[in-house]
Amino acid sequence: MSVTPTGHQDAGTTSGVGVLIPRLTGLTRDDFAHLVWARSARLTEGASDFSDLFSAAAVDELVSRRGLRTPFLRVAKDGATLPESAFTAPAGAGATIGDQLDDTKLWRAFADGATLVLQALHRTWEPVADLVAGLGAELGHPVQANAYVTPPQNRGFDAHYDVHDVFVLQVEGTKRWTVHEPVLPAPLRDQPWTDHRAAVAEAARGPARLDAVLRPGDVLYLPRGWLHSARARGEVSVHLTLGVHPWTRHALAEQLTRAALAALRDDPGMRDSLPLGTDATGAETERVRERLLAAVATADPTPSFHRAHRGQGRPAALGPLAQLAALRALGPTSPVRLRDALAPRLEGARLSTRVGWLDFPEAELPHVARLLAGRVDTAGDLGVELAERLLRAGVLVPADR
Known part of the structure; x- marks a missing residue:
């Protein structure tokens, strides 16, 4: 089911087939861009078999044998995040660092209903890393990946929204998702749901825009700001969340402003001290406003934007x-x-x-x-x-x- 109707040279520009079409939405890149992206939630049933990407066995491998440390894992129960001391410990001779995952503690927490959140999975599990790299190149926005492992009949977090778009890929088990429309559309990274806790709680009590059970192979897309909560059903649920951190017009405006301010550094008049006793109003403010607008009109944010864009990702592994x-x-x-x-x-x-x-x-x-x-x-x-x-x-x- 679906909520919506179904002089420079760069390398790696994608034509739009890539990861997105066969694996996540069943749409062409253009259809996804014009009908879904940043607009509405969309559930795609039976999108793909994700067993090649991740599994319950992969969870056990990462937790028990890879020597992972925080913050590569966090643990949540009934809407609250457990302290790191509840699931970490030194690992004996030659590995005495105290923030390593303790598989016995994790097993006890999991058996008691806690959700395991394997964070930054694109740094620790190669198949997911390859998927994230391909999706990021196709979308043109940075992507990261977490895995959520929830025991039967439990939930990890209360209704909330993310400040990035997400693709939820159900890998094993089933999970019921309840989705509501935003209380703050398209929030920026410094506008978390906790700033609107009361409004989120009230909206979550109203009629859901989407209430569905995700089964293995299903994909749910949520634009940033859409409220959601999820509960595992009769078996362990394992799902991947691909977080897309979109570049926004606000971010581009920041780059444009920085380029304009950099240009104004070369303007002797702008380096002058303000008159004694000025209160930054009236004629001085208008003079600065005029020069700033002129600088913005001619500034080129492209170099700084591309530097920032490159800084949001990593190159492929090199041996x-x-x-x-x-x-x-x-x-x-x-x-x-x-x-x-x-x-x-x-x-x-x-x-x-x-x-x-x-x-x-x-x-x-x-x-x-x-x-x-x-x-x-x-x-x-x-x-x-x-x-x-x-x-x-x-x-x-x-x-x-």
């Missing part, structure tokens, strides 16, 4: 030993490729990425452009010297034949 082996064996026929999730951007002679920037002589720029366009297969396609430089920088990685 130091494999990288060194590739560097030592490098020759014209060595297979190489651009490292994934770099968010590369070529501006003039400078390539900016999530691992830093590099400047190139004019003769190398066509080769760099071919690399960004995906038309490089071997070190010889680039030139071995350039390939070596990019391998050392972590921009290029060895490719499988």
Whole structure:
């Protein structure tokens, strides 16, 4: 069922097929963008089989064998988050750090009805990391992933809203979701639901916009601000929440303002001290307003926006030993490729990425452009010297034949 009707060069621009269509919504990217994105909740039944991404066995592996520490896990029961001391402990000789997950404590809390929340799963579980990287590239907004593991007939949190959009992927078990429309549409990151606790509680007592049971393979999309609560049914529920942290017009306005203020630093008149005794009203305020508006009209927020955008994500994993082996064996026929999730951007002679920037002589720029366009297969396609430089920088990685 559904609540709604069904001079710069960047690399990695997506055409819109990718992850979103086959796995999450069954819609084309354009249909999702125009009919659903940031507009309304949507439940897609039987969207996909998510057993390749996560499972109950993965939960046990992460909790008991990976040596995870806080804040990679938190525990909640009846709407409250338990203190870290309730589920952490040192792990014996050679691992005496005190904030490591204690699987015995976690088992006791879980058996007593607590929900386990595995946070930042895109950093600890490779299949989820790959999904998050693909979805983030497709949407153009940063994505993170948590897993919620709830024992039968229990809930983790009361009705609340998130300040990011979410895709809920039901992996195992079933969970009943109750969804209400926002009390604060499209909240910003500094406008949490706790600032509107009374309004949220009152709205949650009213008629639900959506009341449904999610089964394995179902996906629920919720724009930021939509109220929701969930309760597991007769078996353990495991679901993934993909949190999409959208760039907003407000965020772009912040970048534009910063660019304008940076330009005003070069204006001697704006560096002048205000007259003695001024109260920042009248003529002085109007003078500043006029110059600020002029600076905003000509400011270019693009460089700072792209820096901020790159800073919200991580490049794909890089193995130091494999990288060194590739560097030592490098020759014209060595297979190489651009490292994934770099968010590369070529501006003039400078390539900016999530691992830093590099400047190139004019003769190398066509080769760099071919690399960004995906038309490089071997070190010889680039030139071995350039390939070596990019391998050392972590921009290029060895490719499988």
